[in-house]
Structure formats: structure tokens, C-alpha cells
Amino acid sequence: MAEKINLTLKVWRQNRGEEGRFEIYEAHDIDTDASFLEMMDVVNDKITLAGGEPIAFEHDCREGICGCCGSLVNGKTHGSHERTTLCQLHMRHFKEGETVVIEPFRARAFPVIKDLILDRSGLDHIIAEGGYVSVKTGNAPEASTTPIKKELAEAAMDAAECIGCGACVAACPNGSAMLFTAAKVSQFALLPQGHPERAQRAKDMVAKMDELGFGNCSNEYECAVACPKGIDVKNIARLNREFIKARLTKS
Ligand code: FES
Known part of the structure; x- marks a missing residue:
């Protein structure tokens, strides 16, 4: 009782x-x-x-x-x-x-x-820089025409669990939005549908994050501890790889 x-x-x-x-x-x-x-x-x-x-x-x-x-x-x-x-x-x-x-x-x-209400629109502005997949109009394609490995689908779904609450930013001593941005980049980078725009997405979302005053990541891992959805810091490593590859690719 x-x-x-x-x-x-x-x-x-x-x-x-x-x-x-x-x-x-x-x-x-x-x-x-x-x-x-x-x-x-x-x-x-x-x-x-x-x-x-x-x-x-x-x-x-x-x-x-x-x-x-x-x-x-x-x-x-x-x-x-x-x-x-x-x-x-x-x-x-x-x-x-x-x-x-x-x-x-x-x-x-x-x-x-x-009081306890914050302006967290910075996270929305990061999403607006590429946290989506552009699609052509027309009928939705058959899901089974694009085979995706189970491990990749699961990792993408895990990254997509991010609810954008901003706890990772608040927990980071640098006020970095790396875990958030990494989750959003990862959920597309892991799937074939996200590949055509992956280089531009990584560059634009990281640039927006910097422009809005979020801090740098110094691998404190406080973000992952604070995350209510258990987003893995492996996604940050993936974002770093995506970003470096994108910088080395002509656009
Ligand atoms: S009110 Fe929606 S996650 Fe808490």
C-alpha cells in the first residue's frame, strides 16, 4: 500500500x-x-x-x-x-x-x-541541419527491397531512442551536445537510406553545434551516465569517424 x-x-x-x-x-x-x-x-x-x-x-x-x-x-x-x-x-x-x-x-x-523551463531549441536547430532523410515523392518502397543486417538495424534503433531531453548537455562539464548529435547522425549513418546525405549531414550538424555555443567533447562520459535512454558513447566515436571522412570528401 x-x-x-x-x-x-x-x-x-x-x-x-x-x-x-x-x-x-x-x-x-x-x-x-x-x-x-x-x-x-x-x-x-x-x-x-x-x-x-x-x-x-x-x-x-x-x-x-x-x-x-x-x-x-x-x-x-x-x-x-x-x-x-x-x-x-x-x-x-x-x-x-x-x-x-x-x-x-x-x-x-x-x-x-x-523557473525550470529552458530554451532547448538549440537541439532542434542541430536537427534542422540534417537530422532527417530527404525522400522523393511517390509510393513508399517495399520494405523488403532494402535488406539491412540485424545488428545494424538494432544499433540504429538504439541510437534513435534519444528523446532530445538535453540531460547529456547538462551533465557534460563542457556543455557539449556530442552525444545528442552523435545519436542523430548514427541513426542515419547505420542505415542505407541515410547514406546519400551522410557526409553533408555530419559536417552541417557539427558546425551548427559549434555555432550555437555547445562545448567540445573531452571524453568525460558523464553524458552517457546521465542519458535516460542509455545512448552509448560508441555513437560519439562513430560521429567522429563520419565527420573526419566527410572533411576528407569533396562536396
Ligand atoms: S514528459 Fe515526456 S519524457 Fe518526461
């Missing part, structure tokens, strides 16, 4: 362009079966009823698939549970009377919009 716990929350409050500060809130009678975001909903209801401004945080699917949610919880991206998005983190992992510190992801390329 679900228990109830009481927590003290230290939450980062900030308006765009202004200095931020921590504010303290009490979260009483929280069901241990509730998700972290449901706990935030309960706290926000109380703040609203008292005439205050609710804590702004981002969410959509609440099922670990859209990549909208994400905050630092006690200094860890998406909280302390491995391979778990914030919306899938449950209150049973917290102790009665615990103080929980909640902050936005900290990264130069992710400015705060409000």
Missing part, C-alpha cells in the same frame, strides 16, 4: 533575463506511488490556492518518450535513478523528511525561460 511522505523542496525560481533564487516549499502528504511531476502538481495547487505563482516546469507525455521534462534533482539530471526521465521518477525513491533541491539543467546553450 502506498505511504505518504513529507518533503521540503528548495526550488529555483527565475524569470527570463533576471537573476534567479531558491525558494522553499513544503510538500505534505505525498503519495509514494506518485511520480515526481505529480508531486510538483500537488505543490503547485497549494501555491496557486494561496495566491502565488506556480512553479513553471516542462512536461508533455509523462511517459518517458517526448523528452520535454528534465531538471536537476539534488544535483543529478532527472534525479538519481539510472535510465529514468523525471516524469518516470517515483516518490518512493525519496525519504520522509528529505530536503530536495530542484534546479533547471545548467548549460550555457540552454538559457532559462522561466
